[in-house]
Amino acid sequence: PGEISLANHGILFLDELPEFTKQALEILRQPLESKKITITRSAQSISYPANFLLAAAMNPCPCGYATDSIVNCKCTDSEKNRYLKKLSGPLIDRFDLIIEIPRLSKNDYTQDNDSQNSTQVMNSKIKKALTFQKARYKSNEKNGTICISKFTNSNKITQEQKQILGYFIQKGTLTARSANSVLRIARTLADLENSIPIKDIHLTQALQLRYNLKNK
Numbered sequence: 001p002g003e004i005s006l007a008n009h010g011i012l013f014l015d016e017l018p019e020f021t022k023q024a025l026e027i028l029r030q031p032l033e034s035k036k037i038t039i040t041r042s043a044q045s046i047s048y049p050a051n052f053l054l055a056a057a058m059n060p061c062p063c064g065y066a067t068d069s070i071v072n073c074k075c076t077d078s079e080k081n082r083y084l085k086k087l088s089g090p091l092i093d094r095f096d097l098i099i100e101i102p103r104l105s106k107n108d109y110t111q112d113n114d115s116q117n118s119t120q121v122m123n124s125k126i127k128k129a130l131t132f133q134k135a136r137y138k139s140n141e142k143n144g145t146i147c148i149s150k151f152t153n154s155n156k157i158t159q160e161q162k163q164i165l166g167y168f169i170q171k172g173t174l175t176a177r178s179a180n181s182v183l184r185i186a187r188t189l190a191d192l193e194n195s196i197p198i199k200d201i202h203l204t205q206a207l208q209l210r211y212n213l214k215n216k
Contacts, residue, residue, distance in 0.1 A: 001048050002037070002048075004028070004031055004037055004050040004052055005037060005048040005049060005050050007050075007052035008048075008049045008050060008051055008052060009051055009052070010052055010053070011052065011053045011054075011055055012052045012053070012054050012055070013055045013056070013057075014054070014055070014056040014057075015056070015057050016057070016058060016059070017056040017057065017058040017087065018058055018083050018084065018086045018087060020086070021086075022085075022086045022088075025086060025087070025088075025091055026088065026091065028054065028091065028094075029090055029091060029094060031050040032054060032094045033094075034050075035049070035050060035051040036048065036049055036050050036051075037050045054094070054095070056095070060100075061073055061075045061079070061080045061083055062075050062079055062080075062083050063075050066080060067100065067102075068103055069102075069103060070103065089175075093175055093177045093178050094177070096144070096181045096184070096185060097185070097209050097210075098209070098210055098211045099209060099211050100211050125192050126192070128191075128192075128194065129188065129191035129192050130142070132191045132194070133191060136154050137150065137154060143184045143187045143188045143191070144184055144188070148180060151183075151184065151187075155183070155187050155198060157183070157198055157203075160200070161198070161200065161203050164200075164203060164207075165179050165182065165183075165203075168207065173210075174210070178210060181210075182203070182206045182207055182210060183198070183203075183206070185205075185206035185209060186198050186202040186203045186205070186206035187202075189202040189205055189206060190202045
């Protein structure tokens with residue numbers, strides 16, 4: 001078994017994502033959909049489980065300063081394009097959350113942060129959200145894993161919200177797959193706030209968590 005099977009029911013973290021070969025990254029697409037990997041050789045084929053959460057980190061450009069507010073980027077446009085070209089649209093589509101982390105400030109180091117309390121509060125919210133999902137789907141299925149037909153039947157959105165998603169699809173910012181991810185994220189945000197309907201604010205927040213790499 002390779003790394004994706006060793007990460008079964010866990011997290012596979014890829015640091016410096018564009019530094020992997022494009023072939024290695026593209027191979028991830030099918031296991032992310034099917035939750036398994038099939039290796040075929042001349043004599044036989046064998047399937048390994050690969051039900052993992054994929055997390056990754058990367059710089060905005062080779063030098064790392066393309067979006068920095070203080071240090072100037074030294075990369076040329078061609079270098080930036082070549083760096084991002086390894087990440088295909090279909091691969092990016094399979095990430096539900098894509099966020100840009102800004103430069104750390106002095107306050108990030110000096111301000112007091114009761115992380116344990118924050119963890120306890122968040123843990124309580126997550127437990128309640130999971131209870132809502134169990135009651136909604138009448139099973140142990142979650143917003144992120146339930147099939148699209150069951151999810152759609154259980155989570156209706158307004159015509160205005162459909163128009164918002166349709167606008168971003170027409171603009172090319174979202175595909176059918178990523179629009180589905182946005183809805184699942186919005187549903188989870190609503191669950192964390194004990195909200196029965198998906199409100200406009202939840203949909204807006206979910207869209208903000210889809211930082212578009214290809215449009216930067």
